[in-house]
Amino acid sequence: MSTDTTSLDDLDFSPGGLAIGDDVADLLFREARSVNTFADGDVSDEQVGTVYDLVRWGPTMMNTVPLRLLLVRTREGRERLAAHMAEGNRDRVLAAPLTVVAAADPNFHEHLDVLVPHLPGVRDRFPDPAAREALARSSAMLQIGYLIVGLRAAGLHVGPMGGMDAAGIDAEFFAGNGWKSLMVLNLGTPAGPESARPRAPRLEFDQVSATV
Amino acid sequence: MSTDTTSLDDLDFSPGGLAIGDDVADLLFREARSVNTFADGDVSDEQVGTVYDLVRWGPTMMNTVPLRLLLVRTREGRERLAAHMAEGNRDRVLAAPLTVVAAADPNFHEHLDVLVPHLPGVRDRFPDPAAREALARSSAMLQIGYLIVGLRAAGLHVGPMGGMDAAGIDAEFFAGNGWKSLMVLNLGTPAGPESARPRAPRLEFDQVSATV
Numbered sequence: 001m002s003t004d005t006t007s008l009d010d011l012d013f014s015p016g017g018l019a020i021g022d023d024v025a026d027l028l029f030r031e032a033r034s035v036n037t038f039a040d041g042d043v044s045d046e047q048v049g050t051v052y053d054l055v056r057w058g059p060t061m062m063n064t065v066p067l068r069l070l071l072v073r074t075r076e077g078r079e080r081l082a083a084h085m086a087e088g089n090r091d092r093v094l095a096a097p098l099t100v101v102a103a104a105d106p107n108f109h110e111h112l113d114v115l116v117p118h119l120p121g122v123r124d125r126f127p128d129p130a131a132r133e134a135l136a137r138s139s140a141m142l143q144i145g146y147l148i149v150g151l152r153a154a155g156l157h158v159g160p161m162g163g164m165d166a167a168g169i170d171a172e173f174f175a176g177n178g179w180k181s182l183m184v185l186n187l188g189t190p191a192g193p194e195s196a197r198p199r200a201p202r203l204e205f206d207q208v209s210a211t212v
Numbered sequence: 213m214s215t216d217t218t219s220l221d222d223l224d225f226s227p228g229g230l231a232i233g234d235d236v237a238d239l240l241f242r243e244a245r246s247v248n249t250f251a252d253g254d255v256s257d258e259q260v261g262t263v264y265d266l267v268r269w270g271p272t273m274m275n276t277v278p279l280r281l282l283l284v285r286t287r288e289g290r291e292r293l294a295a296h297m298a299e300g301n302r303d304r305v306l307a308a309p310l311t312v313v314a315a316a317d318p319n320f321h322e323h324l325d326v327l328v329p330h331l332p333g334v335r336d337r338f339p340d341p342a343a344r345e346a347l348a349r350s351s352a353m354l355q356i357g358y359l360i361v362g363l364r365a366a367g368l369h370v371g372p373m374g375g376m377d378a379a380g381i382d383a384e385f386f387a388g389n390g391w392k393s394l395m396v397l398n399l400g401t402p403a404g405p406e407s408a409r410p411r412a413p414r415l416e417f418d419q420v421s422a423t424v
Contacts, residue, residue, distance in 0.1 A: 017262040019367035024236055029269045029362070050229040050415040057241045058412040059360065061374045063412045069421040077219075077424035116415055138353055138394075148270065150241070154275015155231035162273045173424065182350075200275045201326055202268040205261040208317075209281040212289035212383065 006192035024027065026154050033196035035157040038188030045071055047154060048187075055150035061141060062122070063115045066136035067143035068179050070101040080133060080172055085184065086163030096159065096186035101169060103179035104140035122200040130136040132179060144183055151187060157195075159186035240310050245408035247369040249302060255310035257283055258400075267362035272355060275327045278320040278348035279355035281289030281393050282313040294382055297396065298375030304386070308337060308398035313381060314359065316352035318345040343383065345392060356395055363399060369407075371398035407409035 018025055026032075026206050048071060072093070081092040081099065092098050109132060112123040126132050151158050158197060161184045169181040190196065213310045230237055233244065236242075260283060268277060284293050284305070293311065294302040305311050321344060326336040338344050363370050381393040 017259060019239060019364055020236055020365045022357075024364070026364075027231060029284070031245035031264050031356070032269065034271045045421075045423060048421070052417045052420065054237055055240050056229065056420075057244065058357065059246045059370070059372050063414075065414055065420075067420065071421060071423040073423055080424070086375060095424075109414060111419075115415070117412060118409060119275060121363055141350055141358075142357045145270065145354045147355075148243070149358065149361050151238065153230050153240075155234045156272070168280050197330060200329060202275075202277055202326070203323060205264045207323075208264065208277075208279065209257075209260070209282040209283060211257060211285055212292070212357055 011097060015145060028149050028153075029192075032152050033157070034188075035159045035186070035188070035190045035195045036197075037158075037182075037191040037195045038096050038157070038186065039191050041097050041188060043156065043187045047156065048098070048100065051147065051150040051154050051156075053154065055142075055143070055146040058143060058146035060139040062112075062136065064108045064112070065115060065143065066137055067140040067147065068103045068105045068106045070103065070173055070175075070179075070181075072099040072101060073150070081169065081184070084165045084168035085161065089161045089163050089184070092119055092159060092161065092186055093184065096204075097188035098186075100185045101173065101181050102137035102140070102144050102183045102185060103174065104133070105177070105179050107178055108132065108137045134140060137180060137182065140182055148185070151185075156187050157190050160184075160208045161186070225300075239367075241360050243368070244364050245402075245411070247359060247398070247400070247402045247407045248307050248409075249403040249407045250369070250371075250398065251403050253309050253400060255368065255399045257285075258380060259310065259368065260310070263359065263362040263366050263368075264285040266365065267355070270355060270358035272345060272351040273323075276320045276324070276347065276351050277327060277355065278317045279352040279359070280315045280317045280389075282315065282385055282391070282393075286312040290351045293381065293396070296377045296380035296384060297373065301373045301375050301396070304373065304398055305396065307368075309400035312397045312399060313354050313385065313393050314352070314395045314397060314409065315386065315393045316345070316348035317381075317389070318348045319390055319393050320348055347390060349394065352394055360397070363397075367401075369402055370398050372396075373398070 082093040109123045111127040117121045166181045259312040294305040321335045378393045
């Protein structure tokens with residue numbers, strides 16, 4: 001790895017070229033797995049709040065931070081959600097210590113006077129609901145990326161699920177606030193070694209990149 | 213924070229409820245800032261490859277991993293890209309040590325025999341190009357979240373930009389492979405304390421969450 005970059009000298013790099021230790025790289029990415037079955041135990045609202053307080057600093061388009069989280073904890077809430085999940089995901093929602101619906105808020109613009117103080121009046125630049133929804137979905141997906149890393153940084157394991165009737169979930173839970181569900185995440189700790197599939201391959205850097 | 217969760221006892225938690233140290237939490241999220249002006253210096257393809265090798269393990273829908281990266285390094289490449297950026301972003305693209313166009317590959321399905329070995333023939337379930345593009349855009353945004361965290365984990369600073377003519381970039385660079393540009397990231401180390409805006413606020417957990 002190139003070492004002629006000026007201000008990188010201050011950092012303590014591991015041999016792999018990272019400024020974080022191998023234990024952290026393993027925890028956040030290399031050993032982390034999508035988990036299907038969880039051990040008994042609780043994941044508190046406070047734990048999720050601690051993770052949010054970490055990952056909310058990640059960048060989004062114009063600092064719109066449109067990610068919203070519905071924590072599904074009660075038996076009744078789980079059953080309402082499970083009814084809109086793909087069949088293979090229903091029991092997972094009923095059994096996980098905590099399930100979170102990650103959603104985008106198309107009304108993010110209502111917060112922009114606070115979130116974008118250097119551009120007064122910027123909230124009025126978003127009159128089109130469809131454009132707001134597209135922007136919210138895109139930046140909220142980016143934030144779900146931060147969130148998954150942050151959950152792992154808190155020692156939690158994540159079972160992300162996209163197999164669901166998103167419109168059904170929105171009608172069930174978000175008729176009042178207009179949130180748009182993007183993904184459902186089960187949270188907890190793995191039941192055992194069989195809780196994740198065998199690791200599937202990834203593409204190599206030269207398969208996903210080009211240089212000009 | 214609740215401590216009655218069964219298998220979390222093995223982890224060495226900091227007082228804040230995280231399994232990573234404060235130095236890492238600061239590096240990845242709390243002190244990390246979007247940078248507008250960079251110090252002279254190089255960011256090598258190898259550095260970006262090291263980051264990719266870390267973040268490629270992050271979960272995506274069905275392991276489609278549709279993120280693609282165009283590294284823009286040459287003067288000619290920078291000028292071709294800058295022509296499609298919003299005016300305020302042009303000089304940034306011309307000046308950054310390295311600029312990366314993060315894109316989604318709607319033809320991700322061509323790799324699914326390798327990427328999803330437990331579902332033979334799954335590549336044939338994606339005949340509709342528009343549905344593929346929507347899925348690719350969504351999972352690639354998720355991966356950009358991982359990428360930004362990974363770049364910071366390698367000691368790099370990131371200036372993410374969405375102000376651009378995405379269709380123009382796609383026509384300029386991706387006419388052959390069909391990639392769809394999502395975001396442009398300048399990479400390097402900050403020129404100085406003025407390289408980022410003053411930190412803008414974020415919403416509190418109770419403003420972005422609900423429980424059922």
